[in-house]
Amino acid sequence: MSSTMQRITLARRPSGQPVPEDFALQSAPIPSPGEGEVLIAVSHLSLDPYMRGRMDDVKSYAPSVGIGETMTGQGVGRVIASKADGFAEGDLVTGITGWASHAVLPGSELRKLPDGLQPSLALGVLGMPGFTAWVGLRKYADLKAGETLAVAAATGPVGSMVGQIAKAAGLRTIAIAGGDEKTKLATNHFGFDAAIDHRAHADARALRAALVEQAPDGVDVYWENVGGKVLEAVLPLMNVHGRIPLCGTISWYSGLDGDGTDRLPMLWRSVLVKRLRISGLIVFDHWDLFDEFLADIGPKVMAGKIAYLEDVAQGLEAAPEAFIGMLQGKNRGKQVVAI
Amino acid sequence: MSSTMQRITLARRPSGQPVPEDFALQSAPIPSPGEGEVLIAVSHLSLDPYMRGRMDDVKSYAPSVGIGETMTGQGVGRVIASKADGFAEGDLVTGITGWASHAVLPGSELRKLPDGLQPSLALGVLGMPGFTAWVGLRKYADLKAGETLAVAAATGPVGSMVGQIAKAAGLRTIAIAGGDEKTKLATNHFGFDAAIDHRAHADARALRAALVEQAPDGVDVYWENVGGKVLEAVLPLMNVHGRIPLCGTISWYSGLDGDGTDRLPMLWRSVLVKRLRISGLIVFDHWDLFDEFLADIGPKVMAGKIAYLEDVAQGLEAAPEAFIGMLQGKNRGKQVVAI
Numbered sequence: 001m002s003s004t005m006q007r008i009t010l011a012r013r014p015s016g017q018p019v020p021e022d023f024a025l026q027s028a029p030i031p032s033p034g035e036g037e038v039l040i041a042v043s044h045l046s047l048d049p050y051m052r053g054r055m056d057d058v059k060s061y062a063p064s065v066g067i068g069e070t071m072t073g074q075g076v077g078r079v080i081a082s083k084a085d086g087f088a089e090g091d092l093v094t095g096i097t098g099w100a101s102h103a104v105l106p107g108s109e110l111r112k113l114p115d116g117l118q119p120s121l122a123l124g125v126l127g128m129p130g131f132t133a134w135v136g137l138r139k140y141a142d143l144k145a146g147e148t149l150a151v152a153a154a155t156g157p158v159g160s161m162v163g164q165i166a167k168a169a170g171l172r173t174i175a176i177a178g179g180d181e182k183t184k185l186a187t188n189h190f191g192f193d194a195a196i197d198h199r200a201h202a203d204a205r206a207l208r209a210a211l212v213e214q215a216p217d218g219v220d221v222y223w224e225n226v227g228g229k230v231l232e233a234v235l236p237l238m239n240v241h242g243r244i245p246l247c248g249t250i251s252w253y254s255g256l257d258g259d260g261t262d263r264l265p266m267l268w269r270s271v272l273v274k275r276l277r278i279s280g281l282i283v284f285d286h287w288d289l290f291d292e293f294l295a296d297i298g299p300k301v302m303a304g305k306i307a308y309l310e311d312v313a314q315g316l317e318a319a320p321e322a323f324i325g326m327l328q329g330k331n332r333g334k335q336v337v338a339i
Numbered sequence: 340m341s342s343t344m345q346r347i348t349l350a351r352r353p354s355g356q357p358v359p360e361d362f363a364l365q366s367a368p369i370p371s372p373g374e375g376e377v378l379i380a381v382s383h384l385s386l387d388p389y390m391r392g393r394m395d396d397v398k399s400y401a402p403s404v405g406i407g408e409t410m411t412g413q414g415v416g417r418v419i420a421s422k423a424d425g426f427a428e429g430d431l432v433t434g435i436t437g438w439a440s441h442a443v444l445p446g447s448e449l450r451k452l453p454d455g456l457q458p459s460l461a462l463g464v465l466g467m468p469g470f471t472a473w474v475g476l477r478k479y480a481d482l483k484a485g486e487t488l489a490v491a492a493a494t495g496p497v498g499s500m501v502g503q504i505a506k507a508a509g510l511r512t513i514a515i516a517g518g519d520e521k522t523k524l525a526t527n528h529f530g531f532d533a534a535i536d537h538r539a540h541a542d543a544r545a546l547r548a549a550l551v552e553q554a555p556d557g558v559d560v561y562w563e564n565v566g567g568k569v570l571e572a573v574l575p576l577m578n579v580h581g582r583i584p585l586c587g588t589i590s591w592y593s594g595l596d597g598d599g600t601d602r603l604p605m606l607w608r609s610v611l612v613k614r615l616r617i618s619g620l621i622v623f624d625h626w627d628l629f630d631e632f633l634a635d636i637g638p639k640v641m642a643g644k645i646a647y648l649e650d651v652a653q654g655l656e657a658a659p660e661a662f663i664g665m666l667q668g669k670n671r672g673k674q675v676v677a678i
Contacts (some may be wrong), residue, residue: 223475246611252604263603265591268566272585275619280610 005030006316007070007100014055017327023320031104033083039104042077042097045316045337046123047323049250059221062284070098071319074128076119077103077339087112093120099319103339113122124334125301125308126294129157132283133246134293136223137165140245140279141287145170147220150211152176152198153231155309157334158247160190162223164306167191171221174214176207176230178329185332190307204232211237218242226251232263235270244278250327309333343581344369345655346409346439348540353394356666361660362410370443372422378443381416381436382476384655384676385462386662387661388589401623410658413459413467416442416678426451433461435476438658440678463673464640464647465633471586471622473632474624475562478625479584479618484509486559489550491515491537491569494648497586499529501562503645506530510560513553517668524671529646535651536601543571550576557581571602574609583617611620648672 004027011024033039054065054072065072065231075097079087084107087093095110097103124130137228149166153159154175163173163186175186175195183195194214200208211233213220218239224231228251238244270276300306311331313322319337326335343366350363372378393404393411404411414436418426423446426432434449436442452461463469476482488505492498493514502512502525514525514534522534533553540546550558550572557578563570567590577583609615639645650670652661658676665674 096486121494213644220429224607227604231603231607246607249604249607249611252607261601262569263601264606265588267603267606268563268570268585268588270590271617271619272588272621273619275621275624276617278610278615278617280612280614280616282614 003030004028005100006104007098008316008319009068009070010055010065012067013057014052018052018055018320018324020254020324025213025316025317030102033081033104035085035327036108036109037104037106038079038084038093039081039102040075040077040093040095040097040110041080042075042101042103042124044076044097044120044312045319046074046096046127047319047326047335047337048128049248049315049327051235051323052250052327070100072096072098074123075100075103075339076122077115082107084108084110088141092117092119093128099337101316120310120312120336120338121301122335123336124157124308124310125161125260126298128283129334130161130285130297130308131286131290131293132281133158133161133165133223134297135283135286135289136245136247136281137162138289140281141166141221141223141243142278143171143221146172148172148174148215148217149221149223150174150176150215150219150234151223151225151331153225153250154195155182155185155190156191156225156331157308158310159223159225160186160307160333163190163192166221167193167195172215174211174219176211178294181332182329185234185309189309192273198230201233203231207233208237221245223247224249228252235267238270238274238276240274242274242276245278245281246278247281313337315339342369343367344441346437347376347655347658348407349394349404349632351406352396353391355401357391357394357659357663359659359663364656369441372420372443372513375423375445375447375632376443377418377423377426377432377446378420379414379416379432379434379436379441379449380419381440381442381653381678383415383459384436384438384460384658385413385466386652386658386665386674386676386678387412387467388587388666390662391589391666398576409439411435412438413462414439414442414678415452415461421446423447423449431456431458433466439656440655440677458667459649459651459673459675459677460640460647462675463496463649464645465637467622468673469500469636470625470629470632471620471646472497472500472504473636474622474625474628475584475586475620476501477628479616479620480505480560480562480582482508482510482560485511487511487513487554487556488512488560488562489515489554489558489573490562490564492564492587492589492668493531493534494524494529494672495564495670496523496647498562498564499525499646499672502529502531505560506532511554511556513550513558515550521668524648528648537569540572543568546572547576560584562586563588564609567591574606577609577613577615579613581613581615583615584620585617586620652676654678657675 076094079091092113175192186195227249415433418430431452514531525534568586
């Protein structure tokens with residue numbers, strides 16, 4: 001085993017969309033685990049939109065990454081040295097390893113995975129994104145058969161699970177995705193009832209017209225991943241007593257469109273007139289339900305009843321470009337990095 | 340009894356703030372009740388902010404008032420002729436009489452009131468505004484002792500009831516109101532723990548600074564009556580898992596401020612980061628709980644344990660100016676018209 005590890009640090013804070021120069025690849029000696037700790041050789045790293053928020057120096061639900069610090073993120077890998085009870089060399093584990101080839105973490109912050117599991121699944125369909133969809137729908141969506149659900153970023157790991165769970169609950173499911181390839185994926189691979197290419201519609205009004213065709217009875221549940229144009233298109237189509245689980249606002253992560261219109265009054269009025277319920281969702285609040293999620297969804301994944309899709313970048317050094325591409329919607333499915 | 344009645348109609352749709360010329364006072368023969376109907380001599384009429392929305396020709400939860408039609412609204416009065424089972428001459432009743440001295444309504448759309456009740460109370464503390472506060476807190480606010488609640492338009496009939504119910508539930512209650520007289524009313528008459536004069540603070544930032552002093556632990560429940568500057572001031576102070584029952588947006592009823600900033604992304608991000616819950620509230624959805632409300636609050640009002648305040652305009656012809664003044668915050672307490 002090599003005695004040096006690699007990690008990717010935040011070189012500087014991005015202005016708007018991140019660029020490769022905002023990151024730095026560094027080498028360092030592999031650390032040794034202290035008492036109660038475990039050394040992991042990371043095999044797969046998860047890239048997720050929330051990481052963009054951590055690159056800014058603003059108060060949020062989690063601390064931002066400091067300049068020169070390793071980028072944060074969930075990884076999965078094998079234990080190569082353990083001083084923690086319950087963990088042995090060779091165990092497959094997952095935890096917040098950061099963007100790094102190796103990590104030392106307390107055993108208390110690691111989760112052991114079944115040995116036969118394809119490791120990267122623990123980062124996607126059976127990891128945080130899949131769980132986010134499952135717990136958010138359960139707590140905030142109040143799904144009813146015969147209703148209509150719309151979700152953007154619909155071929156991503158959260159959106160695709162949202163669609164499949166809602167479809168199984170008897171809802172009509174409308175995917176919103178960017179480009180022809182993704183809309184085909186949405187219906188053919190993930191089983192959405194309909195898919196709309198937001199890139200084919202120049203503004204919110206045009207996108208709304210396309211939505212009306214696919215959701216003639218209006219929208220009862222809008223799963224919010226993106227904000228921006230899609231939100232503006234969907235909002236007037238919301239039915240009375242509609243629900244909006246708010247999971248992400250990726251279209252606004254790197255600055256605003258800013259055409260001089262304040263859309264807050266329009267939203268506020270819609271919420272009132274339609275008696276909408278909007279619920280902010282952060283998956284970290286809900287870990288107590290994670291085992292129940294695994295027990296529900298795990299067997300369905302193993303039985304091939306849940307579709308998923310991974311986009312695997314090769315090598316830790318490929319992580320920044322893969323991350324930048326993901327924020328621009330270039331990935332196909334859950335973005336991971338094989339290290 | 341005179342054989343003519345008076346009513347106030349919508350003469351034209353207002354542009355921005357309504358003006359007297361948007362209304363017309365008209366005389367008409369008093370109609371006779373048909374089978375199942377009741378003729379009422381209206382003694383008091385309620386003026387409420389939601390009526391501003393009905394003057395616009397936009398799709399809403401209720402139809403707009405047509406040009407030449409009687410302005411809509413709740414009234415209370417005595418039955419002077421009845422062809423409906425269960426109603427007799429002299430009964431005190433309430434219903435949607437409109438802005439009129441007399442009204443014919445089906446018995447099924449009227450509610451009989453206890454004979455000893457001061458009639459105007461059925462329009463305020465024991466009517467729609469009081470019920471709105473009671474049912475909205477119960478369904479959407481999840482009040483917990485020790486938390487902090489803020490409400491604007493705090494000396495109005497909804498806000499003052501919100502404050503009193505929350506205070507009784509053990510919350511710290513912060514009133515936001517316009518002007519020195521109203522802030523004194525809020526603390527001295529309605530029992531708020533603190534009151535802030537939004538007119539004394541030029542912008543959202545200044546108002547927020549005043550709020551921070553009075554809500555050092557943040558805000559857990561923001562009862563939304565107004566939108567605008569107050570919303571912008573409160574939002575960053577919301578605590579994690581805060582709740583926002585959205586009952587009105589009066590500051591935006593007559594057009595927008597429009598400084599070129601889109602505040603929707605800021606709101607959306609707050610909802611996500613703080614995991615807020617926003618719930619649109621229209622009282623008409625909840626009439627099934629009205630009797631429970633009366634049973635709870637009625638005795639407390641009779642026993643003097645709930646404070647209320649009425650601003651009584653004299654004569655139907657005074658209704659337009661009283662309504663316009665109310666939208667500008669000139670009223671002191673629940674605005675009614677004695678006919």
